[in-house]
Amino acid sequence: MAWAERLDSGRYRGVYRDGHGRRRSLDQTYTHKARAERAAGAAEEKARRSMAADPDAxxxxxxxxxxxxxxxxxxxxxxxxxxxxxxxxxxxxxxxxxxxxxxxxxxxxxxxxxxxxxxxxxxxxxxxxxxxxxxxxxxxxAEIITVNPASGIKLPPGAQEVERFLTREEYDAVVAQLPTTRDHLIVHTLAFTGMRWGEMAGWHRARFVPERGVARVVETFEEKSGLVKAYPKGRRVRDVPVPAWLVNMLGEALEDDPGSCGLEHRVGVCRSGLVLTTGSGTVLRDSNWSGRVWRPAVERAGIGHCRPHDLRHTYASWLLQDGVPLARVGKLLGHVSPMTTQKYAHLQPGDDESVLAALGAPGLPQVRGRVG
The missing domain is CATH 1.10.150.130 (Tyrosine recombinase, N-terminal domain)
Incomplete structure (x- = not known):
């Protein structure tokens, strides 16, 4: 959008923005504002045309x-x-x-x-x-244009999402409302390994090492496509420790291995069944299980809105509150960027005691007059 600005001399100078969005002004000045605007508009159009490496393209x-x-x-x-x-x-x-x-x-x-x-x-x-x-x-x-007019455009930041995580009491209240032992295993696995739903649903028996208490997060089930992907989000394969009590619970459910998950893999051949499935042995789908099991249990527990994915946030919050370093939590969650884990930084134990000690030190000035 071209325009004209009035100079101290009373004459007008045409102003426009080039293809990079930078302000440009014409060297020539004009006695009439309209003439300056027309000249600036022509210069702007010329600059816009020059953005094409090949005018036809x-x-x-x-x-x-x-x-x-x-x-x-x-x-x-x-x-x-x-x-x-x-x-x-x-x-x-x-x-x-x-x-x-x-x-x-x-x-x-x-x-x-x-x-x-x-x-x-x-x-x-x-x-x-x-x-x-x-x-x-x-x-x-592809040499169709010479510059990217959308590069580096700054936009107002969106409202930061407040992560939902459960207290131990809230967690116990939900678990108490789950109808079957299988549902207990699903929820415990999400809350005590930090897996995403697709990682848990795609967790193969060959990736579970009970003698070491380790879950290897590799394959991921894609609910929309119905396929098994060969890597988790961010392509970060990771080993996650599994508590001994959960290892024992899972072991009891893994006596018979069907040898295959029955799902199509995008890459490779399946060589073992899934760790967690539905009662009929099929893959777990969040869209089905959440409506049938999770949301009714949450409602009966009376803890307010909570999604299965919030168990992943819960896992992170419990670790941080117990002193596990933020960087280690990020690796356990499979975060590619450390900045992703920063949303949990406020949960780390802080130095509030030293701050309060300083604020409560003797010798503060006496407040005079009325307050308020």
Missing amino acids: GRRPWGEWCDEWWPTRGVEDSTRRTDAGRRANHLDPRWAKIPIGSIRRHDVKEWAAALAKSGTGPGTVQHCVRLLSVSLAAAVD
């Missing part, structure tokens, strides 16, 4: 380029499905027919602001802008 609609680029992305199927929804709902309506070489930084900012104003959540807005930016970065790499 830059005239391609973004949607056409996205169709070509989409299959080349090296992302998980679950990410591809989620991004497809974001593209259909938020990106295509705005950008599908827009020539890729004419997308400006200001346009992207206005679009992001409009998404937020429409009620789209901050996290979704950030994901949508990131998806657009990645597609434009690929266009730069």
